[in-house]
Amino acid sequence: MxxxxxxxxxxxxAMQRVIANPDYTVTFITTAAESGNRLTDMEIELRPGGGNGMHRHLNFTEAFIPIEGALEVQVGKNKLLLEPGERYTIPIGVPHNFSNPGRKPIRFRVVIEPGHxxxxxxxxxxxxxxxxxxxxxxxxxxxxxxxxxxxxxxxxxxxxxxxxxxxxxxxxxxxxxxxxxxxxxxxxxx
Known part of the structure; x- marks a missing residue:
């Protein structure tokens, strides 16, 4: 498309490598263009209580990899609490969201494949x-x-x-x- x-x-x-709003800061590590559309790799800092609504992706998987702090990922009706070093990949089409349930900002990586x-x-x-x-x-x-x-x-x-x-x-x-x-x-x- x-x-x-x-x-x-x-x-x-060249587009900005770092973007921010009141709840998030995203740093693009590798863009789709840089990887030949193989992946998009980002590092996100999420403030306490921040997160997004339930959604799904039509054409790519989304992997969550906490770096600092615990990341809550809801997959359908199930909630997972991911710790640094863990990784969870959301398959194409599966409803999900993520949030910071803690009291401190957290950092995590998001890798989408293929890049988009x-x-x-x-x-x-x-x-x-x-x-x-x-x-x-x-x-x-x-x-x-x-x-x-x-x-x-x-x-x-x-x-x-x-x-x-x-x-x-x-x-x-x-x-x-x-x-x-x-x-x-x-x-x-x-």
């Missing part, structure tokens, strides 16, 4: 929106921007929010007509 076709993408500058440039772009967009105070869906335009992020990342919502998934292709097309896809690429990715 080709994600973007804009002229500006053929003239991109759209996922890398989506993280930059998510963090940029959060830093602009637009991290929550409050308006129709916020929903359209979220559809762009979900489609380009090959991610879908799981659990109570999964009702939106069948509508994502339509919402994505509407967002592209409004130019939100390229707007977010220009603002947060290049």
């Amino acid at each position: 080709e994600i973007f076709t804009g002229q500006e993408l053929s003239e991109t500058k 440039e759209g996922f890398e772009y989506s993280l930059r967009m998510l963090y940029g929106l959060a830093n602009d105070g637009r991290g929550e869906i409050k308006t129709w335009d916020d929903m359209l921007r979220a559809a762009v992020i979900l489609i380009i990342s090959d991610m879908r919502l799981a659990g109570k929010q999964s009702f939106i998934n069948p509508f994502l292709p339509l919402l994505y097309r509407l967002a592209c007509r409004k130019g939100y896809d390229l707007e977010m690429v220009r603002k947060y990715c290049i």
Whole structure:
């Protein structure tokens, strides 16, 4: 799936290696482009209480490897507490999330295979929106921007929010007509 076709993408500058929002800091160790799409490797620092909602990935596995502190990973209805040195890989399509249940920041690696440039772009967009105070869906335009992020990342919502998934292709097309896809690429990715 080709994600973007804009002229500006053929003239991109190097993307930031470190991105941050109020809960996370992500350092890209190896990008999809650098690995020939073999993998995307990131190190994440997550503040206490931070985490994400239930979701699933359509085209890649996601491995979690704690470095400092314990990482809670929910896989379906099961919760795992991973300690430094352990590794758990989420298969393609399996609903999951992660969180920091402790009182101190934790660091862990995330490796997705195969690598996925759209996922890398989506993280930059998510963090940029959060830093602009637009991290929550409050308006129709916020929903359209979220559809762009979900489609380009090959991610879908799981659990109570999964009702939106069948509508994502339509919402994505509407967002592209409004130019939100390229707007977010220009603002947060290049």
